[in-house]
Amino acid sequence: MVQRPDPTFHASPKLASEAPPEKFAYTLLLSPDFSKPDALAIVDVDPSSAQYGKIVHTVTMPNKGDEFHHFGWNACSSALSPLTGHAFLERRYLIIPGLRSSRLYIIDTKPHPTQAKIHKIIEPEEIFHKTGYSRPHTVHCGPDGIYVSTLGGAGPDGTDGPPGIFILDCETFDVLGRWEIDRGPQLLHYDFWWNLPRDYMVSSEWGLPPQFENGIVPEDLLANKYGHHVHFWNLRARRNVQTIDLGANHQMALEVRPAHDPAREYGFLGVVVDTTNLEGSIWTWWREGSEFRIEKTATIPAEPADPSLLPPLLKGFGAVPPLITDIDLSLDDKFLYVACWGTGELRQYDVTTPRKPKLVGSLHAGGIARKAALPDGTAFAGGPQMLEISRDGKRVYVTNSLYSTWDDQFYPEGVPGAMALVNVNPAGGVAFDKTFRVEVPDGYRTHQVRLEGGDCSTDSFCYSSA
Template sequence: MPGSVAGKESSPVEKKVEQVKKAEEDTKTTSDKPCCGETAVAGQCHSAQTPVEAMKSPREKYLYVLCLQSEENEQDKCGYLATIDADPSSSNYGKVIHRLYSSDPKDELHHFGWNSCVSCKNPAMQHRYLVVPGINSGNIHIVDVQNPAQPTLFKVISGAEVAEKFDATHPHTVHCLPSGEVMISYMGDKYGEGKGSFLLLDGKTFEPTGLWNRNDRPVMGYDFWYQPRHNIMVSSEFGVPNCFMKGFSPEDVKNNKLGNYLHFWNWADHTLIKSIHIGEEGAGSTTPLELRFLHNPEACEGFVGVALESTIRRFFKTPDGEWTTEVVIQVPPKQVENWTMPSMPANISDIIISLDDQFLYFADWLHGDVRQYNISDTKNPKFVSSVFLGGLISSDTGIKVVEDKELDKQPERLVVKGHPILAGPNMLQLSRDGKRLYVTMSILNSYDKQFYPEMVKNGSGIIMFNCSPDGMKVDEDFYVDLHNEPDGPARAHEVRYPGGDCTSDIWV
């Protein structure tokens, strides 16, 4: 595995003294204040002036997790936002303490974000609302978390109306903007064909106001991250919704119905300036998915996980001002028998960077492991540790690995508090102090059914790794059991905290 060498120091983000004083005043009161919903102190959530300062924030007391219904109820009952008690001193530690259901059984809650984070420079905006789209219906749920233990539904924006007015369907990533607006990336047009676009919501009313992107060149969509200091936004591609919403097909890979490009946008002009093809021309889709800039706002580089290529690519600005990419981590495919294809990619589904820009974590959904790398030298990440959960190469799946460039034998399935993990890791969320990594397993309803039917039948849980510079270890005392939910076994997807986290906060 690739090695690592040098690093960059995070530099302070300059702010006026008045802004600092106001932020401190806003965070001196009790836990029922809307800022973060936790005991507020200087340096927490959107008052933190640097990523390293945010690492000193209090431990997360709640997790917000999007859950899919059991297969038997998915046509009639809505998915929900589950609130998990994450306070080790609580008698409800690791349990679901509240459920807020969505508006339509067809929603399929997937990714979500905040109305305001550290990037927001509008003093009128409060870090109070979660913006929760349904990837299937397109409905956008605005959730009020003024009471962090019992979120309430503030309003719902019709996905059908957004599709008709803006020709946009299948929303994915949510980010707040420095202006106080909210931006959501979209993957399809109103017919479900591949069309990447970015919808803006008014920061107070949450009503859609228009599309951020100004040029009409057709691209696919998925994730995005912006950095105004370098006048850049980067976006990635999943594929054509009409294809991937039905499940994975090798023919879609062959026919480039899944994504291949990383797109670079002029932040000030809202225009696409460059698209980089990922992988070899003519080799089929590679699917660059989750992307992250380094948290240090002066850094002009980041990483993207390329699912089917099974690589982590570094994207960066060259000395002459051009943006480009390079492979810095390669996960070798497994040669297998008794599976769909003879070669099994890792399918890198999520990546996350610690707030001090020292560690990169990523999930291999098919192979089944989470990996940790030291990225103090971003050009040469150094492998630190990995933990296998219950991916397709687990010894009890019936799939035989006949050639493996990394392992001597197939790993055993992970069992936590008596619960076998029935799928590979999908979404990751790291605590702000970098010590706890929460892991969920559901990727997409159609994919879950195709690759991990036992997880769909029995539900998934949420597990936690204890992290240090020396590696990751499974926390044997933490497991969120979603098997016995009120409507049957549920599956967890993305995780957020009331006070902000490593993937929703963007320092500018």
């Protein structure tokens, strides 16, 4: 029998964008008070289905207190790498990290999404023993294995040594070990992604577990003790080649989004807050010869607000910071979407000229002071937080929970789980889909979404678009 690559693997972003649209969305459900296990909800997103917008299957975990975060596939389009790929793998398993528990769940989505089930559980002791890391956060499928970033080092509070990345075998799911050979000055961690043919990785910083597990630490924020560096790595040598300080006032450099087309050597970074004025910012990096450059290319100001509308954390400022908690880039590298979780705004930028983002679309849902309802009057607590774009760029899925303790600080009235769909105008512009409503079970919040067959923050590509 002739083996063929998984049909959901695509050589280039353009080919991926031409693939059939997703029919199911995998959505994380979090129990914020840890009274119930976290779960994975499978949502029907096929408009022609009688179950459209409904949760059609749920995988409930056997443990409590995991606090799921940025999950990913065992394999994706990166498996087509001509150098170290595993082209005959199957996009079949989802790897879900428990940020609070340091536990990993491997979920088998075959033979059908509505029959997804637990395949394997990797207990925290194995991760501690083999890597010295804790608090797994982000999962990316690479050409030679599954990469998992962590936010904690060793020890009970995760501060015994720096966090980093470890590798899982993409077939057995064994923990292999630390990825870094030479980390250079990197001491904090958050997100990471790469340009495979150009052989480099980019990583960012949030904070250590004592700085986020019990909520934001105002004293650390005002003292500029959260992450404010971006790191560039030689991917194959596993070596830090350059670190750039964004300035200590640029606190919490989070999501990293390289251009999808590997011929384009640039990408974007979202910074949560500037402690001098509460604005959020978008940064663009690029490479000149052997050196990387980065500059602030867009800013989003704080919104003045009546202190009576603000949580205790913000009353003294009389304003709501945008709090950029996620950014996502369409597969054609045209639109960058920015989630402003504090002000409740979703922004759409045209980034055809990467160093000159142009605001072309905006809408509001939730927000600390605005509390904007959806167009049909449905309440949306929290604000746009995690974003996922369909491969064809026509839809953006939006959820509303950041992290349990941070939710409670910024939205003390609660953040009931919500999931919305935004339709995209190809010329620029966004609007909520009025027909799509997901009833999230009581007591759960929603975090990241993955789409059947891949999406815009899952796959990395080995070949340029024709």
